[in-house]
Amino acid sequence: MKGLSIENISMRFDLKNGNSIQALKDVSLEIEEGQIITVLGPSGCGKTTLLNIIAGFLAPTNGEVILNDQVVLGPGAERGMVFQQGALFEWMNVRSNVAFGPRMKGMPKSEQNEKVQHLLEIVGLSDFEDKAVYELSGGMQQRVALARCLANDPDVILMDEPLGALDALTREKMQGLVLKLWKETGKTILLITHSVEEAVLLGERLLVLAPRPGRIHKEYKLPFAEMGSGMDLRDVKKTEGYTETRDEILSIIWEMEEEIMGKVESN
Amino acid sequence: MAILLIYIVVFVAAFYAVKIVTKTTTSKKDYTSLKTVTFGDESAVSPNRAASIISVLSIFMIWAAFTGSKLIPFHVPGPFIGELNFTYTAMNAMGETDDAQVTVVVYDVQSGKIPKKPNIEPGKGFALNDSAKIVAWRSGLIKVKRNDIGGKDSGYKITSINGQKISPKEEIFIDNARIFMTAKGTLNFVPEKGWQMQPVWLPPPEDVWSRLIWVASEGYKNFTLSEHLGWSLIRVVVGFLAGALIGIPLGYAMGLSGWFRGWFDPIVEFMRPVPPLALIPLVIIWFGIGEQGKIILLFLASLWIMTISSRAGVSGVKISKIHAAYSLGASKSQIMRLVIVPNSLPEIFTGARVSMGVCWGTVVAAELVAAQKGAGMMIINASKFQMTDLVIMGIVLIGVIGYAIDILMRIAENYLVPWKGK
Numbered sequence: 001m002k003g004l005s006i007e008n009i010s011m012r013f014d015l016k017n018g019n020s021i022q023a024l025k026d027v028s029l030e031i032e033e034g035q036i037i038t039v040l041g042p043s044g045c046g047k048t049t050l051l052n053i054i055a056g057f058l059a060p061t062n063g064e065v066i067l068n069d070q071v072v073l074g075p076g077a078e079r080g081m082v083f084q085q086g087a088l089f090e091w092m093n094v095r096s097n098v099a100f101g102p103r104m105k106g107m108p109k110s111e112q113n114e115k116v117q118h119l120l121e122i123v124g125l126s127d128f129e130d131k132a133v134y135e136l137s138g139g140m141q142q143r144v145a146l147a148r149c150l151a152n153d154p155d156v157i158l159m160d161e162p163l164g165a166l167d168a169l170t171r172e173k174m175q176g177l178v179l180k181l182w183k184e185t186g187k188t189i190l191l192i193t194h195s196v197e198e199a200v201l202l203g204e205r206l207l208v209l210a211p212r213p214g215r216i217h218k219e220y221k222l223p224f225a226e227m228g229s230g231m232d233l234r235d236v237k238k239t240e241g242y243t244e245t246r247d248e249i250l251s252i253i254w255e256m257e258e259e260i261m262g263k264v265e266s267n
Numbered sequence: 268m269a270i271l272l273i274y275i276v277v278f279v280a281a282f283y284a285v286k287i288v289t290k291t292t293t294s295k296k297d298y299t300s301l302k303t304v305t306f307g308d309e310s311a312v313s314p315n316r317a318a319s320i321i322s323v324l325s326i327f328m329i330w331a332a333f334t335g336s337k338l339i340p341f342h343v344p345g346p347f348i349g350e351l352n353f354t355y356t357a358m359n360a361m362g363e364t365d366d367a368q369v370t371v372v373v374y375d376v377q378s379g380k381i382p383k384k385p386n387i388e389p390g391k392g393f394a395l396n397d398s399a400k401i402v403a404w405r406s407g408l409i410k411v412k413r414n415d416i417g418g419k420d421s422g423y424k425i426t427s428i429n430g431q432k433i434s435p436k437e438e439i440f441i442d443n444a445r446i447f448m449t450a451k452g453t454l455n456f457v458p459e460k461g462w463q464m465q466p467v468w469l470p471p472p473e474d475v476w477s478r479l480i481w482v483a484s485e486g487y488k489n490f491t492l493s494e495h496l497g498w499s500l501i502r503v504v505v506g507f508l509a510g511a512l513i514g515i516p517l518g519y520a521m522g523l524s525g526w527f528r529g530w531f532d533p534i535v536e537f538m539r540p541v542p543p544l545a546l547i548p549l550v551i552i553w554f555g556i557g558e559q560g561k562i563i564l565l566f567l568a569s570l571w572i573m574t575i576s577s578r579a580g581v582s583g584v585k586i587s588k589i590h591a592a593y594s595l596g597a598s599k600s601q602i603m604r605l606v607i608v609p610n611s612l613p614e615i616f617t618g619a620r621v622s623m624g625v626c627w628g629t630v631v632a633a634e635l636v637a638a639q640k641g642a643g644m645m646i647i648n649a650s651k652f653q654m655t656d657l658v659i660m661g662i663v664l665i666g667v668i669g670y671a672i673d674i675l676m677r678i679a680e681n682y683l684v685p686w687k688g689k
Contacts, residue, residue, distance in 0.1 A: 057590055077596030087587040090686035091609035100605075101595040134689035152595055 002068055004031040004054070004156055004188060009063035011049055011214075022213035023049045024060070029207070029216070033155075036182045036189040036225050038203030040196060040249065042256045046214025047192045051158050054190065055079055068155060077101060080154035082145050082162040088133045094120070094144055095129040101152030119147040122184070123177065139170035146181060159191040163198065175201055176233050183229035196250045201228055201236060208252055211260060218252065220245065269462065270329060277329075281321045289317075327472065335463045336471035343462035346403040347443040348375050350385070353429050355411055355454075357394040360422030367394035369411055371444070373458040376402045377466055393417055399456065404465050406457040408449075424452055470656040475663070478656040487657070488648055490640045496664060499634065499642045502558070503626045503672075506565020510622065513566075514573030515615060519607070521574065522581025535574055543568035543629045547636055556637035561630065568629045569622040576618025580611025613680075613687035620676045627669045642668075 011024040023046040031037055039047050052058040054065050056075040065072040067079065080101075081087075088097050096103075098119055099112040107115075120126055123143040133141060142162055149157055162178075163171045175198060182189050193199050199206050204225045210217035222245065228236045236242065305311040331339045350372050358364050367390055374382050382400060389395040393416040401407040411425065412418035426432065428446055431439045438447040447455040466474065482492045490498075520527040521535070546567055554560035584607055592606045634643025646661035680687065 055590070055594060057593075075590070075593035077594065079594060081591055081594040083587040083591060086585055087591040089588065089592075089606065089609070090689065091612070091684075100592070100597075104596040104598075104601060132686065134686050148591075148595070154594075158594075 002033045004190075005029070005066045006031075006050075006054065007063050007066065009050070009053060009060045009065070011046065011053065011058070012061045024053075025213035025215050027063075027214070027216055031156075031188055031190065033188055034186045035204055036179075036191070036202060037205045037207065038199040039190065039192045039207045039209060040194075040199040040253065041209030041214075041217075042211055042253055042260060043194075044260070045209040045211035045256075047209055048160060049214065050209075051160050051190065051192055054156075055081055055158050077104070077152050078155045080149035080152055080157045082142075082149050082157065082159040084161045085138060085141065085165045088141055088144055088148070090132070090134050092133070093129065094125065094131050094133060094136070097133060097144055098147045098151050100148060105152075115151055116147075119150055122150075122181070123147045137170075138166050139174060142166065142174060143177070146177070150181065150185065150187075154187070156188045156190065159189065161192055161194060164194060171195075171198075172233060176228070178202060179225060179229045179233075182225070196246055196253060197237075200224060200242065200246045200249065201233060206249070208249060210256055217256075220249070270333065273329060274325070277321075277325045281318070281325070285315070285317045285321070330469070331472055333462065333464050334466070334469055334471035336473055338471075338473055344459075345461040345463040346375075347373055347459040347461070348403050349373060351441075351443055351458075353441050353444075353446070355394070355425050356427045356430075357412070357415060357418075358422075358424055358426050359393055359417045360420040363393070364426065365392035365394040367392070367411070367415070368396045369409060370396070370398045371409070371456060371458070372398070372400040373403050374400060389414070401456060401458055403458060404460055406455055409454045409456050411454060412452070425454070428454075467653055467655055470659065474656040475660045478654070479660050479664075482645075482657065482660070487645055488640075492645075495640055495645045496642050496668065498640045499627075499630050500668070502561050502565055502630050502641070503623065506562045506630070507569045507619075507623055507626050509562065509566040510569025510626075511573045511619065514570045515577045517570075518574040518577025518579075519581055519611075521578045522611075523607075528578075531574075535571055538567075539571045539575060543625065544632050547633055551637065561633050561638070564633055565626045565629055568625050572618050572622040572625065573615070576614050576621075577611055579618075580614030581607055583614060584610040612684045616676070616680045616684055616687070620673060620680070623672050623676060624669065627665075627672060631665055 006027060006029040009024055009027045010022070012020055012022050014020045027050060039050065041047050049058065053060050054072065056065075056072050056079065059073075072079070089100070092100070095113070095116050098116045102112045102115055116129060117126075120128060123146055125140060125143050125147070128136070128140070128144075133144060136144065145162065159178075163174050166174060178189070178191070179202060181187070191199075191202055193202075200222060201224050203220070203222055206220040206222055207216055208218045208220075209215065224236050224239070224242060227239065299305075299311050299313070302308065302311050328339060330336070332342050335342050335345050350370060352368055352370050354366050354368050356364055356366050368387075370385050370387055372382050372385060374380070384400050385398045387396045387398045394411075395414045395416070397409065397411045397414065399407060399409045412423060415423070417423055425448070426434075428439055429441050431441075433439050433446070433448050435448050435450050435452055438445055440446075443459040445457040445459075447457065449455055470478075479492075486492060487495065517527075517531065521531055522528070543564060546564060550560045550564045550567075554563055588606055588610065589602060592602045597605065630641070631643035634641035635647045638644035642661055642665050646658045646665075649655075649657035649661065
């Protein structure tokens with residue numbers, strides 16, 4: 001069966017002081033091929049833990065992740081990652097960064113170059129092949145990171161707050177780019193974010209996680225990603241239902257945050 | 268003390284002079300000049316290049332002025348050189364008094380010309396004229412009573428000099444000299460020393476320069492200058508390379524494996540604060556004073572620095588870079604080669620720079636202790652013969668080479684790890 005399925009994942013680890021933390025509890029999720037899913041939740045709800053488990057950097061204490069009928073046991077090229085920032089290799093120029101995955105597979109140099117050129121065109125960085133990555137702005141660096149991930153042609157793209165460090169304007173442009181890439185490549189994308197707006201705009205499905213223990217609190221099926229791949233994101237924000245959805249989710253998150261604060265204070 | 272005061276005066280005077288000059292000549296309005304808050308703003312402080320030039324020049328000038336250099340026209344007063352006279356009044360045992368003149372020739376022994384004692388007419392009376400010669404910067408006893416008639420009698424004494432009363436353990440000043448009467452009534456003559464330094468303490472710049480030319484052409488103690496400096500450099504390079512060759516892999520192993528880190532941590536953490544100079548005695552006992560001992564010492568000096576810097580380079584790699592590489596399908600060896608090693612290069616370069624500096628200092632110290640050739644041997648040997656000019660020349664060359672090494676390392680760093688700090 002094609003797709004990503006997360007089955008009853010629990011994650012519990014012991015702290016040095018004897019306590020233990022239940023980061024995730026019985027999280028189950030079926031993701032069909034080509035879906036874009038955003039994951040939202042207050043800080044400490046286990047979003048990043050979930051992503052790291054899917055990526056294979058962490059082994060869950062219970063449950064398993066199955067991608068295309070294969071149990072995930074460690075990191076692999078079929079699950080690409082895009083990180084917040086600073087995950088590019090500064091010692092390589094843009095071309096070598098993007099070509100990193102194909103190079104690991106042993107793809108011939110000429111094919112690599114072709115692929116790099118094609119991908120940079122898609123992310124809007126044509127003719128930047130020979131630039132050093134530290135010469136690029138934050139937004140451009142994230143474009144390179146997206147291209148690097150796509151170069152490997154992964155089945156699933158996992159994004160860990162990829163736009164978190166960008167300024168508002170760049171972020172909006174990049175949101176458009178993510179949707180465009182999703183539509184053009186048909187990849188399955190799982191994106192973690194702190195921004196409710198971003199989650200509503202980009203998520204075909206939106207998962208709200210609740211903390212302590214981390215679990216899926218609510219799931220939304222939203223039409224805005226589909227719209228956004230064809231029209232300006234600002235117009236999407238004006239469509240009916242957008243504001244209501246955003247406010248509803250925002251108040252859920254607020255409530256959870258307040259609850260956490262209350263617990264901290266009563267301690 | 269006077270030199271320090273002069274230096275402060277030059278510092279302050281140059282500051283105001285440059286300020287006035289730049290105010291009248293430039294009206295440049297760059298970004299920094301428009302800042303109203305500069306005190307405390309580090310980015311607004313850039314080194315004033317005029318100050319740097321004046322700083323170097325003023326050190327040179329003060330050096331030249333205080334050593335009577337021929338390179339500059341003005342000097343602080345030198346020691347008195349030439350002939351001077353004074354008159355003393357003696358009283359003999361019978362209570363009679365008589366005057367006699369003393370002629371003193373003060374000469375510079377460095378010039379190589381040693382004058383004869385001037386011939387003096389004895390004069391009349393029982394006190395007879397004397398002459399003496401004294402080297403500049405030194406003092407001498409002038410036994411004026413010796414040739415006087417009745418000068419050896421117990422009551423015979425000198426009562427005044429140039430009309431100024433004097434008695435034992437007292438001193439008087441005449442032009443260009445100080446005269447002190449010892450307890451036994453002999454005159455100790457101290458010619459004016461001036462403010463200039465004796466060459467044996469601080470030779471003038473041109474002496475240092477001519478010594479450089481001399482050593483460069485003649486060599487020193489069976490080795491040419493370039494052999495002395497070259498040997499020091501070779502020791503440093505070989506010792507450093509050996510340290511890097513062992514230290515970098517060791518640092519990587521410590522950064523990547525808990526067993527290695529646990530095993531070597533106590534050793535590295537203990538050896539790191541031990542100054543390499545403290546190892547010299549042990550190294551000499553174990554390996555002797557030959558090349559082997561020196562290279563092992565330098566190896567030990569650079570080993571710990573290189574180990575720690577490469578360990579820091581490995582530990583400093585962002586986990587997201589490693590994760591990204593794994594997600595792109597890289598194997599362990601590819602991650603090592605393409606991520607960990609390049610990521611640690613900036614740290615390793617910093618370590619290499621520190622290490623080269625430490626090695627250069629250590630090699631000179633090791634050569635001071637025992638060596639047949641090398642920059643340190645050259646200056647310690649020269650100091651034994653009071654060749655201060657050679658000592659200063661050596662120190663300047665050691666400084667210049669140390670600076671050059673650092674600059675070369677920085678150039679290499681900019682070229683090889685351009686992403687450092689970005």
